[in-house]
Amino acid sequence: MTQTLTIRRPDDWHLHLRDGAMLRAVLPETTRDFARAIIMPNLVPPVVTGAEAAAYRDRILAALPEGAAFKPLMTLYLTEDTDADDLAAAHASGLITAVKLYPAGATTNSASGVQNFDRVRPVLERMAEIGCPLCVHGEVTDPAVDIFDREAVFIDRVLDPIRRATPGLRVTMEHLTTSQGVDYVQSADQGLAATITTHHLIINRNAILVGGIKPHYYCLPVAKRESHRLALRAAATSGDPRFFLGTDSAPHTDPLKENACGCAGCFTATNTMPLLAHVFEEDDALGQLEAFASLNGPAHYRLPVNEATLTLEKTDTPTAFPAKIDTDDGPVTLFDPGYPVHWRVA
Numbered sequence: 417m418t419q420t421l422t423i424r425r426p427d428d429w430h431l432h433l434r435d436g437a438m439l440r441a442v443l444p445e446t447t448r449d450f451a452r453a454i455i456m457p458n459l460v461p462p463v464v465t466g467a468e469a470a471a472y473r474d475r476i477l478a479a480l481p482e483g484a485a486f487k488p489l490m491t492l493y494l495t496e497d498t499d500a501d502d503l504a505a506a507h508a509s510g511l512i513t514a515v516k517l518y519p520a521g522a523t524t525n526s527a528s529g530v531q532n533f534d535r536v537r538p539v540l541e542r543m544a545e546i547g548c549p550l551c552v553h554g555e556v557t558d559p560a561v562d563i564f565d566r567e568a569v570f571i572d573r574v575l576d577p578i579r580r581a582t583p584g585l586r587v588t589m590e591h592l593t594t595s596q597g598v599d600y601v602q603s604a605d606q607g608l609a610a611t612i613t614t615h616h617l618i619i620n621r622n623a624i625l626v627g628g629i630k631p632h633y634y635c636l637p638v639a640k641r642e643s644h645r646l647a648l649r650a651a652a653t654s655g656d657p658r659f660f661l662g663t664d665s666a667p668h669t670d671p672l673k674e675n676a677c678g679c680a681g682c683f684t685a686t687n688t689m690p691l692l693a694h695v696f697e698e699d700d701a702l703g704q705l706e707a708f709a710s711l712n713g714p715a716h717y718r719l720p721v722n723e724a725t726l727t728l729e730k731t732d733t734p735t736a737f738p739a740k741i742d743t744d745d746g747p748v749t750l751f752d753p754g755y756p757v758h759w760r761v762a
């Protein structure tokens with residue numbers, strides 16, 4: 417017997433496509449199921465100016481598979497030297513959808529990020545004025561703060577002060593990993609939302625550390641203890657419009673993951689929709705999957721929902737996902753939930 421679920425075509429509100437050979441290899445994994453994605457700007461060097469975003473968008477469009485209907489939603493990487501006029505022009509022309517704040521050193525390719533948050537205040541004020549949303553990697557980089565506490569501390573030390581100082585600024589907390597994050601988002605009646613990744617709904621920190629170190633489960637913010645995963649699951653499956661899907665699918669080649677200093681990032685573009693169907697079904701919330709993956713994100717970004725649809729089907733045989741995607745840079749291991757999944761995209 418086959419069970420099916422048809423939803424409006426989903427969007428991915430947090431995606432790493434990289435560039436060059438990696439871009440060409442991973443882009444079809446997203447365009448197969450998703451209509452749009454917020455494209456993260458943490459290339460080396462980062463996408464800082466409107467001109468750089470336009471050039472990157474053109475490289476993405478040139479790499480699109482034949483016939484793919486996919487719109488990359490571009491972002492700028494906020495630095496202490498960001499030119500507010502250039503940003504405003506890129507936003508006004510529709511070139512960019514949002515601006516991304518990385519605390520310097522917080523994650524992969526964040527060296528050019530912000531060290532002194534006071535120095536970006538004028539740009540944030542301009543963004544509030546023109547209605548350009550801010551996406552935030554919410555972790556402090558203070559070496560004295562435990563890595564498992566860095567999101568919660570960021571909310572108190574950095575994010576809440578920024579939001580109070582910049583009323584009207586619309587913020588997306590990216591890849592939420594803690595119950596404190598869930599509580600903070602729920603405490604705001606406007607201007608704050610959060611993306612939640614596929615993998616943070618599935619793994620807790622044991623996946624990384626029990627029975628040997630598992631580099632393919634290492635990402636930032638690092639997965640937390642089980643109570644946090646359960647809080648994320650409850651938020652994602654609740655239908656609350658402030659929570660929506662951002663896969664944070666972040667490809668690194670196997671040699672860079674399986675390394676004495678392995679890169680952070682889980683690659684989930686290929687199997688996200690079947691995994692989400694599994695997760696939502698497990699929580700008796702299949703009826704909320706469309707809100708999480710296809711409705712809440714467009715509402716936050718003030719964009720129309722997709723007219724096209726996506727059908728998921730559940731079959732008796734487990735779905736066979738590839739273990740790895742081949743790229744000309746090397747293999748990229750696909751996120752493995754650790755259990756069989758019977759859902760697939762029809």
Ligand SMILES: NC(=O)N[C@@H](CC(=O)O)C(=O)O
Pocket residue numbers: 432458523524525553634635636637664666667680681682
């Ligand atoms: N999430 C990750 O672990 N890695 C991302 C960066 C990021 O989103 O923080 C990457 O670019 O590889």
Ligand SMILES: [Zn+2]
Pocket residue numbers: 523553590591636637
């Ligand atoms: Zn991040």
Ligand SMILES: [Zn+2]
Pocket residue numbers: 430431432456664666
């Ligand atoms: Zn990311």
